[in-house]
Amino acid sequence: MIDEFLAGDLGAVEQAIxxxxxxEVMPRYRQLAAHEIVEKKGPHDLxxxxxRQAEEHLTGALTKLLPGSVVVGEEAVHADPAVLTALGxxxxVWIVDPVDGTRQFVHGDPGFATLVTLAHGEELLASWTYAPVFDQMAIARRGGGALLNGEPIHCGSPEPGAVLHVAVSHYDFTTDEEKRALSGLQVPGVEVRPCGSAGLEYLNVARGLLDAVAFTWENAWDHAAGLLLVGEAGGAHATLAGEPFRITGGNALPFTAARxxxxxxxxLGLLAAAG
Incomplete structure (x- = not known):
């Protein structure tokens, strides 16, 4: 069933997104009332x-498109962590982040996206990264390359000797230990900045606009779409142990994806040296 679905036209998935x-999202952009914003684990986790409404909408639409499939969404997992077991x-499995970059969304910043990935047996098969304010739809299919608004995109390689530009886990979300690990990137030849929407940072890597990302957390809904997108655009990734990132968790962190x-x-060498 899954092979037949992937062999067909996946345009219905794009339309559902x-x-x-x-x-559910754009009518509330810059229109949120105070009661529509809730803290989860703290003032930076909103x-x-x-x-919630976008995830519910997508859950119904995506499972209808692929009968027998299930959804692992950020908000569903927050309500019931047992939902995560579906990844294995x-x-x-549809892995869904309805609004990646919620803080940006809340503040009226355009840098947010909706991320959807189709996986099976922990293998990433197809992904969609949709930045509505920028009218950008990036799609990747395993073995089929990466597209942005229908045009192929490629990571390329950094120019030899050029300063590497790296986006890292935002400092508001990192522990002292994680900050220490990321401090390994504070060296000549590397320029570091905190990340915005993870999905859009992965898109920047896939387009060759950013050289790498380095992240200290492993929520599948934040990373699955981008990792497939970067890989299909010719890039690579690995955890601190030099292994592929596992969507089921238990990864050696930090990990990186790069051009x-x-x-x-x-x-990885710089991160390991700091540890």
């Missing part, structure tokens, strides 16, 4: 009515 965002199950293997190796 666009519709959910048009119905959820809005848009997140037998059914095809090429050489950059991945360089970033």
């Amino acid at each position: 666009r519709t959910a965002v048009a119905d 959820v809005t009515t848009a997140d 199950g037998d059914a095809p 090429d293997e050489a950059t991945v190796a360089h970033i």
